[in-house]
Amino acid sequence: MSLSPVALQTALLILSNSSATTLTDIPGSSKKLITGLNVTDFLDQVQKTTSTAAASDCSTSTWNAWQEWSTCTETCGSCGTQQRFRSCNKPVDTCTCSGSAFEKEYCNLAVCKFPLASCCSGFTPQSSGGTFVCLASS
Numbered sequence: 004m005s006l007s008p009v010a011l012q013t014a015l016l017i018l019s020n021s022s023a024t025t026l027t028d029i030p031g032s033s034k035k036l037i038t039g040l041n042v043t044d045f046l047d048q049v050q051k052t053t054s055t056a057a058a059s060d061c062s063t064s065t066w067n068a069w070q071e072w073s074t075c076t077e078t079c080g081s082c083g084t085q086q087r088f089r090s091c092n093k094p095v096d097t098c099t100c101s102g103s104a105f106e107k108e109y110c111n112l113a114v115c116k117f118p119l120a121s122c123c124s125g126f127t128p129q130s131s132g133g134t135f136v137c138l139a140s141s
Contacts, residue, residue, distance in 0.1 A: 061095075061099070064094065064098045065091075065092050066092070066104075068089065072085045073086050073087065075110035075111045077110075078115075079111050079113050079115035079116070079119065079137075080120065081112050081122055081126040081137035081139075082122075082123035083109070083110050083111050084107055085108060088105055089104055112136040113134070114128045114136065114137055125140055127140045
């Protein structure tokens with residue numbers, strides 16, 4: 004059985020507040036032995052407590068780091084696009100993160116060489132930083 008971080012925190016809280024259980028150190032180990040525990044009742048209690056807590060608190064939902072940008076689909080002229088994604092780290096599936104999980108941008112802004120058109124539709128060659136690049140037409 005796999006427990007989410009919220010379920011694990013809930014389980015530890017239930018165990019620490021229970022007078023019916025005893026935690027005993029296992030010699031030579033960082034683990035503890037739990038005695039006096041009805042596993043079925045315990046897991047039911049964890050499930051109920053976790054569901055209630057998680058359903059009411061999605062404030063811990065945060066974005067994971069952005070993945071790397073994809074390879075540009077074209078080599079010049081602002082014709083290509085690249086994209087990247089990120090995932091939402093949320094306590095339960097019903098929670099969401101604000102903002103977008105997806106970004107897309109034009110790439111490879113350098114002017115294309117003959118015989119290709121200098122820039123793709125909607126872009127014009129302009130000087131920027133001592134070189135010509137294709138920027139959105141104004």
